[in-house]
Amino acid sequence: MGTDLVIRDLHVSVEGKPILRGLNLEVKQGEIHALMGPNGSGKSTLAYTLMGHPKYHVDRGEVLLGGENLLAMDASARAQKGLFLAFQYPVTVPGVTLANFLRSAVSAVRRARGQLAVEAAGDGASPQEVLIPMRQFRRELLERMRALGIEEEFARRYLNEGFSGGEKKRIEILQLAMLEPKIAILDETDSGLDIDALRTVAEGIKRLAGPELGVLLITHYQRILNYITPHYVHVLLDGQIVESGGPELATTLEAKGYDWVREKHASVA
Amino acid sequence: MTVETLQQWSAEAVEALSAAKAEPSWMRERRLAAWRCFEELAWPSGTEEEWRRTDLRGLHLEAYAPLPPVPPARQEEVPAVLQPHLALPETALGGLLLQQDGVPLRCELEPELRRQGVVFCPLEAAVQEYPELVAPYFMTQAVPAAMSKFTALHGALWQGGVFLYVPRGVQVALPLRALTVHGRAASLQQAHVLLVADEQAQVTFIEEQLSCAEDLPGLYNGVVEIFTQRGAQVTVLQIQNWSRRLWGFAYQRALLAEDSHLRWAVAGLGSRLHWTSLGVVLRGRGSSSRLFGLTLTDGRQHLDYQTLQDHQAPHTESDLLFKSALLGRSRTVFRGVIWLRPQAQHTNAYQADHSLLLSPHARADSLPILEIEADDVRCKHGSTTGRIDDEQLFYLMSRGLSAQEAQRMIVEGFLETVIAEFPVAGCQERLRQLVAARI
Ligand SMILES: Nc1ncnc2c1ncn2[C@@H]1O[C@H](COP(=O)(O)OP(=O)(O)O)[C@@H](O)[C@H]1O
Ligand SMILES: [Mg+2]
Numbered sequence: 001m002g003t004d005l006v007i008r009d010l011h012v013s014v015e016g017k018p019i020l021r022g023l024n025l026e027v028k029q030g031e032i033h034a035l036m037g038p039n040g041s042g043k044s045t046l047a048y049t050l051m052g053h054p055k056y057h058v059d060r061g062e063v064l065l066g067g068e069n070l071l072a073m074d075a076s077a078r079a080q081k082g083l084f085l086a087f088q089y090p091v092t093v094p095g096v097t098l099a100n101f102l103r104s105a106v107s108a109v110r111r112a113r114g115q116l117a118v119e120a121a122g123d124g125a126s127p128q129e130v131l132i133p134m135r136q137f138r139r140e141l142l143e144r145m146r147a148l149g150i151e152e153e154f155a156r157r158y159l160n161e162g163f164s165g166g167e168k169k170r171i172e173i174l175q176l177a178m179l180e181p182k183i184a185i186l187d188e189t190d191s192g193l194d195i196d197a198l199r200t201v202a203e204g205i206k207r208l209a210g211p212e213l214g215v216l217l218i219t220h221y222q223r224i225l226n227y228i229t230p231h232y233v234h235v236l237l238d239g240q241i242v243e244s245g246g247p248e249l250a251t252t253l254e255a256k257g258y259d260w261v262r263e264k265h266a267s268v269a
Numbered sequence: 270m271t272v273e274t275l276q277q278w279s280a281e282a283v284e285a286l287s288a289a290k291a292e293p294s295w296m297r298e299r300r301l302a303a304w305r306c307f308e309e310l311a312w313p314s315g316t317e318e319e320w321r322r323t324d325l326r327g328l329h330l331e332a333y334a335p336l337p338p339v340p341p342a343r344q345e346e347v348p349a350v351l352q353p354h355l356a357l358p359e360t361a362l363g364g365l366l367l368q369q370d371g372v373p374l375r376c377e378l379e380p381e382l383r384r385q386g387v388v389f390c391p392l393e394a395a396v397q398e399y400p401e402l403v404a405p406y407f408m409t410q411a412v413p414a415a416m417s418k419f420t421a422l423h424g425a426l427w428q429g430g431v432f433l434y435v436p437r438g439v440q441v442a443l444p445l446r447a448l449t450v451h452g453r454a455a456s457l458q459q460a461h462v463l464l465v466a467d468e469q470a471q472v473t474f475i476e477e478q479l480s481c482a483e484d485l486p487g488l489y490n491g492v493v494e495i496f497t498q499r500g501a502q503v504t505v506l507q508i509q510n511w512s513r514r515l516w517g518f519a520y521q522r523a524l525l526a527e528d529s530h531l532r533w534a535v536a537g538l539g540s541r542l543h544w545t546s547l548g549v550v551l552r553g554r555g556s557s558s559r560l561f562g563l564t565l566t567d568g569r570q571h572l573d574y575q576t577l578q579d580h581q582a583p584h585t586e587s588d589l590l591f592k593s594a595l596l597g598r599s600r601t602v603f604r605g606v607i608w609l610r611p612q613a614q615h616t617n618a619y620q621a622d623h624s625l626l627l628s629p630h631a632r633a634d635s636l637p638i639l640e641i642e643a644d645d646v647r648c649k650h651g652s653t654t655g656r657i658d659d660e661q662l663f664y665l666m667s668r669g670l671s672a673q674e675a676q677r678m679i680v681e682g683f684l685e686t687v688i689a690e691f692p693v694a695g696c697q698e699r700l701r702q703l704v705a706a707r708i
Contacts, residue, residue: 051663051667052663052666052667053663054659054663055659074666074672075663075666075667076666076667076668076669076670076671076672076675078667079666079667079668079669080669084667085667087664087667090664091660091661091663091664092661093661093664093665093678093679093682094682094683094685094686095681095682095683095684095685095686095689096678096679096681096682096685100678101665101668101678102668104670104674104678105665105668105669105670106669108668108669108670108671108674109668109669112669158682158686159682175668179668179669
């Protein structure tokens, strides 16, 4: 059985203000879903809620990952189960190098998935502290950095500190590649990128997509869909999915704009 | 603070100490002069700006005895507890000086450095052998005995310490390291560090302070004096890791001559209570300094730093960055004075201090004080006090780290940006280990 993401009748509020109002969506491993919507429609709210940000309050509904209740888990347990979020605004963590951080994160995730030999801790280290061997980690990291066109020196730099917008997005995809999730949510990974950066990032995502990975590609614009063809396209408006269809829906949106959806669903707002 | 007539503290005790060390008369005179200052000066009342935030009421001076006089040239075996501290990870040293309770246990200096005229030895030995190098500097300009009751006591009864002299133009490539060890329970430790870098000299000096046991009671009353002569480039790194039952007081000053540069980084990890006055005096045109500090406190620890960036000459520059992470009921005080004197035109002075509160009961006070008497200057300060950032925590947890791992990483990262400013790999490694063991 696949590790599918199932969202049913999801209602979410932030600081007492309802944002998502009955959202339904299923993303199976191997599928690519594009979620489009105007600014403020609730796309990031959905992303943060799925990942377990404590600020987002689920008022109603359920979210399952591989049949398990995702809402009962904290963010780290969700990540360990195979969920990943590429942030629209990646966070800076001074003093923590990308390499150090990723080694701990990859180790935590692999430990949880039973992919890291815990017996290696024989010499006194407690099982929670077992890290992936340095040489193996470096090899994997450098290989994936190369594939994404990221300079080696980034491994020693502090997480997102002083990175350009494009670099941050690329580093998000690098983390996605290292953590090997089952379901990845990409929150506007395409925004703020020039055309070259967009191509690199899109190609990176495309290489990772496959039967093992389900993708929820959140985007405001249609342009990333020139590189990645989604199986499904959904339109989010005022906290509800109001249209769903195939790739042609994105083209219609591009041509007619969000006002077209807004008028069509005036009753929702 | 309880102050009673202390039998061990008297003019006779000063004379006896000086005699036991067979000191030259100039040092004996200085000790006695310091003693007279001590008798005249009062202990801080707690109303002075520098002492307002450090409560000395729990300090019982009579509980601490001065160390027995150490006759010159005594050298003993290195106790087993100190063996692990002798080397710094992955770091070659140019010299090592180990002292416990004022007794020299190791004095090593690369023969080549010795040949070039570098002096790195216990201060007592230098008083005997190099009076012409010590006398002009010892408690005359940087930290005069009359500065306070503490410095006067120090001047009268100091024992142990380091003298480092680097002759003109000599560049010491490998760091020189001193380990100052507190091993005797309830003792008064009064080590004195005197560093003189002559014109165009370059040197890196590391001082690590530690106790033989975590719970060893003690009182430390230290003085550090640093002189950088014209064009000298000096790095001083200090790690304070005394026992959790030691009360510490330190007056530390650097005097910078023309075009000299000082990088001075300090870490405060140990002590029950530690009050430190740390100042750079930019006396020479074109001199510059960079000060860094990090502290990690827990339990009921109390660390107080009174810093001074005193610009007395034009075209001088100073920069200061302090970071404190606080656990438990611990408390830190940072009071940072920048003083730009009228003659200090074309100067830049910066100061930033940041505190990370990891417990609802911890408290950090920050008081920047800017005295600007020159007009063509740039002066900036910034200060923040906060808790672990929720967005950082969520970001790290979203990658699979547990809440605990993520917090740990954020705290280590917070301090790491200062650890990275200790430009000796072994010091950085030591600090990372000490920090990791505490969070
Ligand atoms: N952390 C937050 N605090 C307060 N309001 C928020 C927060 N996150 C989202 N909102 C509000 O929720 C609505 C949807 O925002 P968001 O989910 O960011 O939309 P999108 O990502 O589609 O642009 C907006 O009205 C926004 O102001
Ligand atoms: Mg958004």
